[in-house]
Amino acid sequence: MARKTIALRIKRQDSPTSRSRWEEFSLPWQANMNVVSCLMEIRKHPVTRDGHATTPVHWEASCLEEVCGSCTMLVNGKPRQSCTALIDSLGDGPVTLEPLTKFPVVRDLQVDRSPMFDALKRVKAWIPIDGSYDLGPGPRLSPAEQEVSYAFSRCMTCGCCMEVCPQYNDKSDFMGPAPIAQVRLFNSHPTGRMNARERLEEIMGKGGLVDCGNAQLCVEACPKDIPLTEAFGELGRQTTLLWLQQLFGR
Amino acid sequence: MKVSDRTYFTLKRLHSLTGVVPVGLFLLEHLFTNARALQGPEAFDQAAADLARLPFVVLIEAFGIWLPILFHMVLGILIATTAQANVGKHGYARNWQYLLQRASGILLVFYLLYHTWALRFAGGYLTSSSPYQYVNEHLANPAVMAFYVLGTLAACYHFGNGLFGFAIHWGIATGRGAQNAAARLGLLVFLALSALGLAALLGFRGLRLDFLQKPHAQEHGTVVLSGASR
Numbered sequence: 001m002a003r004k005t006i007a008l009r010i011k012r013q014d015s016p017t018s019r020s021r022w023e024e025f026s027l028p029w030q031a032n033m034n035v036v037s038c039l040m041e042i043r044k045h046p047v048t049r050d051g052h053a054t055t056p057v058h059w060e061a062s063c064l065e066e067v068c069g070s071c072t073m074l075v076n077g078k079p080r081q082s083c084t085a086l087i088d089s090l091g092d093g094p095v096t097l098e099p100l101t102k103f104p105v106v107r108d109l110q111v112d113r114s115p116m117f118d119a120l121k122r123v124k125a126w127i128p129i130d131g132s133y134d135l136g137p138g139p140r141l142s143p144a145e146q147e148v149s150y151a152f153s154r155c156m157t158c159g160c161c162m163e164v165c166p167q168y169n170d171k172s173d174f175m176g177p178a179p180i181a182q183v184r185l186f187n188s189h190p191t192g193r194m195n196a197r198e199r200l201e202e203i204m205g206k207g208g209l210v211d212c213g214n215a216q217l218c219v220e221a222c223p224k225d226i227p228l229t230e231a232f233g234e235l236g237r238q239t240t241l242l243w244l245q246q247l248f249g250r
Numbered sequence: 251m252k253v254s255d256r257t258y259f260t261l262k263r264l265h266s267l268t269g270v271v272p273v274g275l276f277l278l279e280h281l282f283t284n285a286r287a288l289q290g291p292e293a294f295d296q297a298a299a300d301l302a303r304l305p306f307v308v309l310i311e312a313f314g315i316w317l318p319i320l321f322h323m324v325l326g327i328l329i330a331t332t333a334q335a336n337v338g339k340h341g342y343a344r345n346w347q348y349l350l351q352r353a354s355g356i357l358l359v360f361y362l363l364y365h366t367w368a369l370r371f372a373g374g375y376l377t378s379s380s381p382y383q384y385v386n387e388h389l390a391n392p393a394v395m396a397f398y399v400l401g402t403l404a405a406c407y408h409f410g411n412g413l414f415g416f417a418i419h420w421g422i423a424t425g426r427g428a429q430n431a432a433a434r435l436g437l438l439v440f441l442a443l444s445a446l447g448l449a450a451l452l453g454f455r456g457l458r459l460d461f462l463q464k465p466h467a468q469e470h471g472t473v474v475l476s477g478a479s480r
Contacts, residue, residue: 220342236420
C-alpha cells in the first residue's frame with residue numbers, strides 16, 4: 001500500500017550569520033519523488049506542518065542527474081546528492097535535511113564550497129595547454145591509463161569526502177581528499193605531468209597529503225566510487241621519492 | 251612555530267619512521283625480554299643484568315629509546331589535536347582504527363610517564379637485588395596491574411595499526427588489496443604482541459610457560475646442559 005504523506009524535517013538558516021532552526025513539513029506522496037522534487041513542492045506552497053506560513057526552502061541544484069554535485073546535503077545524516085535521493089528508498093520515517101557541516105552555510109541548505117575550489121587552485125588541478133603558437137596535438141593516452149584517469153575524472157567536487165573526513169575541520173589545515181585525488185589525475189596526464197613536481201610539492205606541505213589520517217571514510221562516502229585511498233598510497237610513494245631526491249640529490 | 255613545507259614533510263615522515271624504527275623495534279625487544287619472566291626470576295634477572303651491561307647502554311637508551319619516543323610523542327599529540335572524531339556518525343572499521351590510534355597514543359603518554367617513573371627514574375628498580383622481585387611487588391597492586399594491562403594493549407595496538415598507516419604514508423601499500431592486507435597484518439601484530447606482553451605480565455606474578463623450550467636451554471648465561479633429560 002502506497003503511503004499518503006511524506007514528512008520532512010529541514011534545518012533552516014536565514015543568513016550565514018543567523019542561528020539555525022528546524023522546520024517540519026508534510027507533503028502529499030507522489031510516485032517517484034526525490035528530495036529535490038519535495039523541495040520544489042514546498043516552494044510552491046511554503047507552509048509548515050502546523051500551518052505556519054514560512055519562506056521557501058533555499059537550496060542549490062543544477063544538473064539533476066548526479067554529475068554536478070551542487071545539490072549535496074545531509075539526507076538523514078548522510079552526505080549525498082538530493083537529486084538521486086529517492087523518497088521511497090529512504091524508509092517510512094521523516095526525511096531529515098541539513099546543510100553540509102564542513103562548509104559555511106549561505107542560506108538553508110546551500111553552502112559555500114569555495115574552500116574546496118581554492119584547494120584545487122592550490123594544487124594546480126588543470127593542464128596548461130596555452131602557447132603563443134599552435135602546440136599541436138598532445139601525446140596519446142593508452143587505454144589502460146585512460147581507465148585509471150577516468151575514475152578520478154568523475155570527481156564533481158560535491159564535498160561528500162570532505163564532510164566525512166575527520167581530518168578536514170576547523171582545527172586542521174588539511175585541504176581534504178578531493179583536491180589531493182586530482183593531483184593523481186593531472187599528474188598521470190602526459191601533458192599535465194610536466195607540472196607534476198609543482199603539484200607534489202604543494203601536497204607535501206602543511207595541509208597536504210601528509211595530514212591525511214587514513215580513516216578512509218572518504219572512499220566510503222564518495223558517490224562516484226573514486227579510489228581516493230589508492231591515490232593517497234600512490235601519491236605517498238611519489239612524494240616519498242621526491243623527498244629522498246631533494247634530501248640526497250641536492 | 252613556522253616550518254617550511256619540506257621541513258614539515260620531513261617531520262611527518264620522521265614521526266612515521268620513528269614509530270617503527272627504533273620505537274617499534276624497542277617494543278619487540280622489551281616484550282621479549284619481559285617474557286623471560288615466564289622462565290622464572292633467575293632467567294629474568296639474568297636478562298635484565300645482561301641488558302644493563304651492554305656497552306654504551308646509556309647512549310643507546312638516550313638516542314635509541316627516549317629521544318625518539320619523546321619526538322614521536324610530542325608530534326603525535328599535535329597530530330591528535332587536529333582530529334575531529336566522528337565514529338558516532340560514520341562507524342566504519344577504518345574510522346574506529348583511526349580513533350583508537352589516537353586514543354591509544356594519548357593513553358600511552360600517561361602510561362609511559364608512569365611506567366618509566368616507577369621502574370626507571372624513581373630509582374628503586376635499578377638498585378634492587380632482584381628486578382623480578384621488584385616488578386612482582388609493583389604489579390601486586392591490582393590497580394597498577396590493570397594499568398599495565400591497558401598500557402600493554404595500547405602499545406601493541408598503536409604499533410600494529412601504526413604499521414598500516416606507515417605502509418600507506420610511505421607508499422608501500424598503494425592498491426586497495428595491499429592496504430587491506432596491511433590492515434590485517436597490523437591486526438595480527440597487535441594480537442600476537444598482546445598475547446606475548448600479557449603473558450609476560452602474568453609471568454611476573456608467577457605464571458610459568460616453558461613448553462616451547464628447546465632441550466638445551468641455557469641458564470644464567472653459562473652453558474649448563476640439562477644432561478639428565480638426554
